[in-house]
Amino acid sequence: xxxxxxxxxxxxxxxxxxxxxxxxxxxxxxxxxxxxxxxxxxxxxxxxxxxxxxxxxxxxxxxxxxxxxxxxxxxxxxxxxxxxxxxxxxxxxxxxxxxxxxxxxxxxxxxxxxxxxxxxxxxxxxxxxxxxxxxxx
Numbered sequence: 001x002x003x004x005x006x007x008x009x010x011x012x013x014x015x016x017x018x019x020x021x022x023x024x025x026x027x028x029x030x031x032x033x034x035x036x037x038x039x040x041x042x043x044x045x046x047x048x049x050x051x052x053x054x055x056x057x058x059x060x061x062x063x064x065x066x067x068x069x070x071x072x073x074x075x076x077x078x079x080x081x082x083x084x085x086x087x088x089x090x091x092x093x094x095x096x097x098x099x100x101x102x103x104x105x106x107x108x109x110x111x112x113x114x115x116x117x118x119x120x121x122x123x124x125x126x127x128x129x130x131x132x133x134x135x136x137x
Contacts, residue, residue: 021113021133028052028132038095041072047120047128048072050095057116059103060137066100069118076123082114082134103136111136 024030027050035051051070059065069078073094080087080099084106089097116134121127 021115022131024057024132025052025130027130028054030054030057035068035070038070038093039072040095041074043074043123045072045074045122046126047075047122049075049078049118049120049128049130052118052130052132054132057133058135058137061103061105061111063103064100065103066098068098069096069120071095071097071120074122075120077121079117079119079121081117081119084110084114084136106136 029035029052031053033053035053039048039050041048049069049071053068055064055066067080067089069089071078075095075097076091078089078091078097080089087099087101089099091097113133113135116132118130118132119127120129
């Protein structure tokens with residue numbers, strides 16, 4: 001009986017330690033799909049992410065991974081990050097950002113799920129963030 005209680009307590013602790021991955025926001029598309037036009041915003045307006053398109057959010061090592069983003073025209077920078085990596089996404093035009101990269105091999109300890117953070121900043125440094133689930137296999 002005491003052993004069973006100890007096992008249940010240990011299992012409850014382990015479940016409490018796992019992090020919950022966010023659901024994809026409604027402005028995120030996986031695969032092909034048209035993106036809207038950027039929204040013209042004054043420089044002082046808060047930054048916003050209008051739409052995101054990812055080739056996948058479940059990426060295997062050795063694959064090519066890409067994404068495109070549409071923001072307000074006042075967004076000065078866009079960053080895609082996890083606690084494993086950070087990408088400063090190149091700006092293609094006002095309100096348009098995109099990247100393509102080859103996912104390199106990683107040690108097995110890094111092969112897992114992460115919270116993918118997409119952070120938009122305007123020139124005043126204000127930030128807006130969207131979170132998505134991301135898995136490296």
